[in-house]
Amino acid sequence: MDQLAQAAERVAATGSRNEKIAHVANYLKTLNDADLARAVLFLSGSPFSATDPRKLTVGYATLRAALEVATKWDPETLSLCYREVGDSGETISHLCRPITKSEPLSLSQAEDYFDTLRQTRLTRTKIDLLAAIFQTHAAPALKFFVKTITDNLRIGLQEKMVEDAIAQATNQPADAVRAANNRGGDIAQVALAARKNQLQTIEAALFHPLDFMLAQPLDNIVELADPTNWYAEDKYDGIRSQLHVANGKVKLYTRGLDDTTDAFPEIILAFTNQTGPLILDGEILSFKDGRALPFHQFQQRIARKKVSQKTMGEIPVVFLAYDILMHRGELVFDQPIETRRRMLEELHLTHLSRQTPIETHAQIEDLFLAARASGNEGLVLKKKGSNYESGRRGANWLKVKKPFATLDVVVTAAEQGHGRRAGVLSDVTFAVRDGDKFLNIGKAYSGLTDEEIKQLTKIFRAGTIERYAGGRVQLVKPEVVLEVAFDGMQKSPRHKSGYALRFPRIVRWRQDKTAAEIDTLARVQELFQKA
Amino acid sequence: MNVEFKPEGIFLPAIDLWLDPRVPVPSAWLSHAHSDHARGLHDTVIATSITAQIYRHRWPLPPGRAQQVLTLNPHQSMEWNGATLTARQAAHILGAAQIEIEFQGERLVYTGDIKRRTPICGWHTEPAPCDHLIIESTFGIPIYQFLEVAEAQSRIANFAKECLAAGLTPIFQGYGLGRGQEIAHTLALHQIPCKIHGSIAGLIPYFEAEGYTFPQSSENGAILVTPGLEEKLPIPPSKRKSALVSGWAALDNARARANADVLIPYSDHADFSELLMLIEESNPSQIDIVHGYAEPLARILRHRGRNARAAQVAAEVQI
Numbered sequence: 081m082d083q084l085a086q087a088a089e090r091v092a093a094t095g096s097r098n099e100k101i102a103h104v105a106n107y108l109k110t111l112n113d114a115d116l117a118r119a120v121l122f123l124s125g126s127p128f129s130a131t132d133p134r135k136l137t138v139g140y141a142t143l144r145a146a147l148e149v150a151t152k153w154d155p156e157t158l159s160l161c162y163r164e165v166g167d168s169g170e171t172i173s174h175l176c177r178p179i180t181k182s183e184p185l186s187l188s189q190a191e192d193y194f195d196t197l198r199q200t201r202l203t204r205t206k207i208d209l210l211a212a213i214f215q216t217h218a219a220p221a222l223k224f225f226v227k228t229i230t231d232n233l234r235i236g237l238q239e240k241m242v243e244d245a246i247a248q249a250t251n252q253p254a255d256a257v258r259a260a261n262n263r264g265g266d267i268a269q270v271a272l273a274a275r276k277n278q279l280q281t282i283e284a285a286l287f288h289p290l291d292f293m294l295a296q297p298l299d300n301i302v303e304l305a306d307p308t309n310w311y312a313e314d315k316y317d318g319i320r321s322q323l324h325v326a327n328g329k330v331k332l333y334t335r336g337l338d339d340t341t342d343a344f345p346e347i348i349l350a351f352t353n354q355t356g357p358l359i360l361d362g363e364i365l366s367f368k369d370g371r372a373l374p375f376h377q378f379q380q381r382i383a384r385k386k387v388s389q390k391t392m393g394e395i396p397v398v399f400l401a402y403d404i405l406m407h408r409g410e411l412v413f414d415q416p417i418e419t420r421r422r423m424l425e426e427l428h429l430t431h432l433s434r435q436t437p438i439e440t441h442a443q444i445e446d447l448f449l450a451a452r453a454s455g456n457e458g459l460v461l462k463k464k465g466s467n468y469e470s471g472r473r474g475a476n477w478l479k480v481k482k483p484f485a486t487l488d489v490v491v492t493a494a495e496q497g498h499g500r501r502a503g504v505l506s507d508v509t510f511a512v513r514d515g516d517k518f519l520n521i522g523k524a525y526s527g528l529t530d531e532e533i534k535q536l537t538k539i540f541r542a543g544t545i546e547r548y549a550g551g552r553v554q555l556v557k558p559e560v561v562l563e564v565a566f567d568g569m570q571k572s573p574r575h576k577s578g579y580a581l582r583f584p585r586i587v588r589w590r591q592d593k594t595a596a597e598i599d600t601l602a603r604v605q606e607l608f609q610k611a
Numbered sequence: 612m613n614v615e616f617k618p619e620g621i622f623l624p625a626i627d628l629w630l631d632p633r634v635p636v637p638s639a640w641l642s643h644a645h646s647d648h649a650r651g652l653h654d655t656v657i658a659t660s661i662t663a664q665i666y667r668h669r670w671p672l673p674p675g676r677a678q679q680v681l682t683l684n685p686h687q688s689m690e691w692n693g694a695t696l697t698a699r700q701a702a703h704i705l706g707a708a709q710i711e712i713e714f715q716g717e718r719l720v721y722t723g724d725i726k727r728r729t730p731i732c733g734w735h736t737e738p739a740p741c742d743h744l745i746i747e748s749t750f751g752i753p754i755y756q757f758l759e760v761a762e763a764q765s766r767i768a769n770f771a772k773e774c775l776a777a778g779l780t781p782i783f784q785g786y787g788l789g790r791g792q793e794i795a796h797t798l799a800l801h802q803i804p805c806k807i808h809g810s811i812a813g814l815i816p817y818f819e820a821e822g823y824t825f826p827q828s829s830e831n832g833a834i835l836v837t838p839g840l841e842e843k844l845p846i847p848p849s850k851r852k853s854a855l856v857s858g859w860a861a862l863d864n865a866r867a868r869a870n871a872d873v874l875i876p877y878s879d880h881a882d883f884s885e886l887l888m889l890i891e892e893s894n895p896s897q898i899d900i901v902h903g904y905a906e907p908l909a910r911i912l913r914h915r916g917r918n919a920r921a922a923q924v925a926a927e928v929q930i
Contacts, residue, residue: 092863093873096849153753154914160907161754166864174754174861178884234863515848517870545868555868576842 081185081221083107084119088224092235095516100237104245108271111187116275117268118187120246122228124239127194129266130288136198138206138229143168145203146210151175166543166557168230173223176214185221193225236516238596242267250274262291262470263411284411286324286357289333291471293361293403295460295479297603304478307438309464311417312447313402314433315457315479318363319382319592323347323399324406326357332364332399334382335592342385346392347399354427359406361468362433366397382591402433403468413468420468435462448480457481485607486587490595491560492518494540495553497525497533504537505554508586510562512577514601518558519577521604522566522584532589536560561590561598569608579604612714612743614899616922621721621745621901626692626714629653630721630745640696641666642723643707645788655679657691659698661706665788665817683708685737701725702736703879704789705818709739720893721745724902726878727885729760731793732823736889744895745922749880751900751908755861756882763856763877767794768801770854770873771833775803780851784838784869787811789879792818792825794856795835799824804832811835838869858882890917 087107091100104123111119121129128134148158153175165171193213200206214222227233243261247254252274260279261270265288273279298304320335330348331341341348344364366378373395381387381395404412407423415423424432438444438461448459458481466476489510497506507525511518528536543557564584572580615622620632620639629636631648638655642648644665649658652670656663660682672678683689685708688697694714701707703724712719720741729735750757758766767783774781783805785791791811796818798805805826807815815825826832834844841853855871858878865874881889886908890898898919900909905921912919 092866094852095872154910157752157907157911160904161752164752165754165862170863171754174756177756178753518867545864557864558867 081122081187081190081225082218083110084122084187085220085224088123088233088235088237089220091237095236097241097515101241101244101248104237104242105248108245108249113272113275115187116271118191120242120267120271122187122190122224123233123237123242124267125228125231125233127191127228128198129268131265131285134195134198136194136229138197138210140168140230142203142206143172143210143226143229146207146214147172147175149207149211150214151179163544166545167227167234169223169226172214172226173219176222177219179215180219180222181216182218183216185217185225190221190225190228194229197229239267243270246271246274250277252277252279256280258471265289284406284409286326286359286406287329287331289322289339290359290405292320292322292335293469293471293477294473295477296473296475297485298461298478298480304441304444304461307441307444310438310461310478311435311464312438312444312459312461313435314447314451314454315460315481316363316365316400316433317455317457318365318378318400321362321364321399322405323351323360323362323401324356324358325351325354325360327355328352330354334364335597336594340382343381343387344397344399345387347397350399350430357406357409358427359404360399360401360424361403361405362399362401362431364397365400365431366395368396379589379591398431400431400433401427401429402435405468405470413470416465416467417462418465437464444480486563486565487512487521487581487604488561488563488590488593488598489521490518490558490598491536491540491556491562492520492558493553493555494536495549504533505540506533506537508536508562510564511558512601512604513595513598514577518595519601520575521577521579522564522575522581524562524564524584524586528586528589536589558595561593561595563587563590569604571608577601577604579608612712612717612719614719614743614745614922616899616901621922623712623719626694626712628657628691628694628712630710631723640710640721642701642710642721643704644669645704645724648723652676652678655681657681657683657689657696659684659706659708661817661821662708665706665814668814668817683710685734699737699739700734702728702730702733704730705733705792705821707733709737711739711741717742719743719745720895722747722889724749724880725889726881727888728757728881730879731760731764732789732796732818732821733879738892741893741895743897743899744890744893745899745901746886746889746893747880747902748886748900748905748908749903750858750861750878750882751886751904752911753883755858755876756884757858757861757876757878760877763875764797764800766875767797767854767856767877768803770852770875771798771803771805772801774852775832778850780846781833782841782844782846782851782853783833783835784841784853784855784857784871785811785835787837788814790856791835791837792823793879795825796823798833798835799826802826804829806830806832806834808834808836808840810837842870 090103127136162171243257244254247257256279260282261267263284264282265285322333324331330351334340366373404420404424461478463476491508492511493509494505495507509523511520540556544554546555565587566581566584569581619634621630629639632639635651636653639653641658644662649666663680683698685698685700688695694712697711699709701709709722718741720739771781783794785794787810806828852872854873855869856875856877859865860874861876899922901922909919909921
């Protein structure tokens with residue numbers, strides 16, 4: 081863990097993706113097989129692999145209690161330190177530096193600790209074990225030991241980069257490593273196979289989320305050279321999800337790749353009669369009295385761990401399928417869309433997206449208007465004969481949305497509103513992404529419900545980095561993703577992105593997206609060229 | 612002695628003396644030349660000779676305006692309205708000093724901004740035993756832990772060397788008075804050329820007068836600017852790297868907030884352990900804490916049996 085911490089700090093200290101990958105690759109090369117397997121897991125931010133049934137249940141409260149035992153700091157001081165640092169692993173590392181015996185922490189020891197913690201039932205015992213660890217091992221290793229527990233290293237290293245680093249360290253093609261990890265879901269196993277030049281032996285596994293195929297935005301339908309090459313489907317205003325089914329076991333994963341099975345019991349129930357093994361791509365939608373419920377209402381169901389009968393009655397949901405990734409245990413990525421569509425139809429699902437072959441541009445316009453009229457976002461155009469390009473935003477799926485455009489942005493600062501909204505942080509400044517940096521592009525005041533503003537205010541207060549203007553304005557951790565619509569754009573020195581939006585308004589809070597997934601400065605520039 | 616903490620500064624009514632006042636007053640002790648401490652035209656100013664010079668540079672005297680400047684260098688004492696004032700060295704920026712005030716058998720020390728470790732440019736802190744201590748707490752909670760000076764200097768030099776070797780421009784962010792010159796002097800010690808932004812360069816003569824050396828300017832060297840300016844440099848992001856040398860660099864979140872790649876936690880303020888050490892060495896029976904984490908630090912000290920309280924002066928000036 082000590083060398084992993086050094087490598088991780090080097091990764092954090094550069095914004096360049098290539099440099100990050102090179103730092104990880106150089107570190108991985110120094111490791112024996114057993115440590116290689118552990119290191120790639122920990123660097124991906126988890127103590128156990130996604131396909132491992134073992135789960136570590138150590139929460140923030142337990143970590144904090146252990147820190148209190150280890151350092152004997154009073155709760156008030158600890159709260160303040162947590163707030164200022166904003167990360168459990170880093171806080172623990174700072175506060176333990178003066179008191180730890182600073183012994184090394186090997187990767188196998190770390191793994192043993194994770195496993196012991198997992199097997200420990202009593203919280204009190206977990207706290208004592210963690211406190212002993214905090215008093216024993218060197219601060220830099222503790223930082224990443226804890227970050228592995230809390231699931232996020234926060235060094236700007238996505239799992240995709242770890243995959244690329246494995247490829248670099250083992251001289252394997254990056255595509256082969258990515259495909260193997262997408263199939264198998266166990267990056268430790270993939271790293272070992274890559275080193276032995278046996279990536280092809282990694283088999284497809286269910287019950288870990290596979291990468292979604294994504295659509296490129298099409299700003300103007302006349303850009304489409306030959307409309308007869310395409311199918312059209314409505315673009316639904318739901319939650320993009322993947323449904324895994326095998327032998328009566330059903331799991332749902334959303335685009336953020338979280339397991340949301342428990343939030344949607346009626347969907348699970350609807351699929352238990354499928355034998356599978358089967359993986360479907362589709363959308364969770366809420367229909368009531370024949371109409372889709374507004375997203376913000378429906379959204380209340382995402383965060384729920386347990387759902388009451390009452391909520392299920394008020395906000396009923398369905399899974400609407402539009403593609404198939406695994407059919408009878410075989411991955412079908414490489415089958416053409418027509419074959420996959422036939423497989424889907426043969427499943428006789430209650431909710432299947434309607435697919436229309438296109439003849440003319442005018443037909444797209446009609447379908448678009450019809451989709452909008454029935455409450456959907458627009459259209460997705462899918463190319464005839466195309467494969468399912470897992471993890472790619474290729475040119476074979478195109479999304480057609482209104483108005484001028486919308487952008488997914490992240491909130492960087494929040495400000496107290498006026499009048500009725502004086503007590504809440506309702507006015508937000510938001511940014512697009514440029515590599516690892518977030519560049520402000522505008523400010524919006526409207527579009528969220530009071531309830532959403534209340535919830536967001538809590539999140540902003542917890543994520544405050546700095547206050548100014550007498551505390552009215554708070555710089556916040558870039559974590560809340562919003563979709564903003566706007567009517568035009570111009571160059572502007574006012575914002576760091578160099579652009580300003582015309583009449584920006586919040587369309588909705590994208591709880592299903594992380595800051596890493598928002599729109600980029602390149603996308604903004606591209607929109608500006610077209611404006 | 613009665614001490615009044617006012618929005619305008621710290622006031623000692625018994626001897627009619629202000630400590631680092633923010634507005635013009637009849638008579639003021641200036642602990643050091645940072646502009647949130649030495650500002651405005653007071654009738655009488657008491658300061659070390661270096662602080663007085665830099666203060667004059669930044670607050671020139673308008674024609675026809677008179678001001679009495681009384682120089683009080685470390686180890687010197689003077690009488691003032693029935694009290695004995697003695698300057699004590701403070702490690703902070705060039706010329707910084709604590710003031711020790713003996714009045715009616717009681718000894719009060721006001722540290723101004725201070726740290727315990729020896730600075731790159733400037734003198735070390737003299738321990739100042741006293742009955743009543745007024746101390747700052749910019750970094751007064753235990754998450755703030757800074758580098759030893761030698762380690763900070765080698766990280767500054769290595770960052771610059773590694774960038775230059777990789778064909779990148781190393782950019783340092785440093786404040787106009789203090790950190791900026793310390794970074795530049797460190798680069799000079801390692802023969803690394805550096806272009807220095809005007810507001811930092813303008814104060815270099817005061818450092819040269821104390822014997823500090825500064826680097827050659829070159830197109831192929833490092834760049835040193837005040838925070839915020841690094842974004843305006845006409846160098847593409849892929850061709851540069853930026854280092855933040857600051858106490859705030861002790862936390863990873865400084866990276867995003869200062870737009871920095873590399874963090875070097877070195878400050879002209881004390882970290883938490885230095886504050887505790889300074890307090891041990893002064894061993895006062897009464898402690899007033901100003902700036903920063905005043906209340907949290909006071910609470911921590913009270914838990915340790917010290918008689919400490921937070922003296923809220925005024926809203927912090929955000930730099």
